[in-house]
Amino acid sequence: MSRNAVKDHLDRLADEGRTVTFWLRDDDAVTPTPALDRLLMLTSAHEVPLTLAVIPEETGEALARRLASVPLARVAVHGWSHRSYAVPPAKKQELGLDRPLESVTDELQAGFEKLRELYPAQFLPMLVPPWNRIAPAIVDRLPAIGFTSLSVFGREKSAPLALLNTHVDIMDWHGSHGGKPAEALFAELLSYLAGEEPMRPIGILTHHLVHDAAAWDFLEQLFALTASHPACRWRHSAEILSA
Ligand SMILES: [Zn+2]
Numbered sequence: 001m002s003r004n005a006v007k008d009h010l011d012r013l014a015d016e017g018r019t020v021t022f023w024l025r026d027d028d029a030v031t032p033t034p035a036l037d038r039l040l041m042l043t044s045a046h047e048v049p050l051t052l053a054v055i056p057e058e059t060g061e062a063l064a065r066r067l068a069s070v071p072l073a074r075v076a077v078h079g080w081s082h083r084s085y086a087v088p089p090a091k092k093q094e095l096g097l098d099r100p101l102e103s104v105t106d107e108l109q110a111g112f113e114k115l116r117e118l119y120p121a122q123f124l125p126m127l128v129p130p131w132n133r134i135a136p137a138i139v140d141r142l143p144a145i146g147f148t149s150l151s152v153f154g155r156e157k158s159a160p161l162a163l164l165n166t167h168v169d170i171m172d173w174h175g176s177h178g179g180k181p182a183e184a185l186f187a188e189l190l191s192y193l194a195g196e197e198p199m200r201p202i203g204i205l206t207h208h209l210v211h212d213a214a215a216w217d218f219l220e221q222l223f224a225l226t227a228s229h230p231a232c233r234w235r236h237s238a239e240i241l242s243a
Contacts, residue, residue, distance in 0.1 A: 022203075023204070025151060051074045108141075125149065132153040149237075151164050166203030167203050
């Protein structure tokens with residue numbers, strides 16, 4: 001059982017006086033919904049801080065008012081419109097070179113400023129590219145817009161600004177379109193826990209708007225196992241980046 005193997009690994013780390021850092025990124029928020037309420041209740045019940053990647057174009061005061069009472073929530077910039085400009089069969093991408101670079105950077109600037117104004121206390125100058133894809137030429141422009149960090153999916157590579165990635169995506173986008181089986185997710189988690197020395201922060205990626213029962217159930221299991229485990233620290237992305 002992968003879940004038990006994760007628990008055994010964490011117990012061993014605790015015995016050795018070691019800790020592993022987790023962070024949670026949830027994508028695509030625009031407006032308050034019952035699914036968002038469920039995510040906020042679940043994370044606050046376990047005191048897990050979360051970074052919401054908000055799509056700037058259509059969002060507004062309603063989401064800002066909902067999140068104002070959630071001290072554990074921070075807001076990052078999720079592109080501008082979450083529209084793909086890639087020409088099939090290329091994979092979906094908003095932040096590619098399929099249109100003039102200036103069009104892309106102007107929109108990112110608008111998104112940065114809109115969310116900074118909506119979230120004076122909770123804004124993070126972090127870009128989360130839609131579909132976790134961004135052209136290197138656009139990455140090079142991010143510091144000039146004001147971004148100090150970037151978050152995509154997979155192991156961190158070098159970049160001209162701080163990178164804090166997600167590593168375990170709980171959704172099965174290509175198969176069931178629901179949550180991946182919990183055993184498979186615990187196995188992925190174990191490969192990160194056991195794989196690298198020194199251990200880097202592990203990012204968990206969620207999409208509350210499309211969670212099915214399996215996705216919610218895995219999150220519940222993950223938080224139950226880790227939130228108060230002596231070897232685990234759930235931390236804010238900003239706190240990890242400033243360390
Ligand atoms: Zn997205």
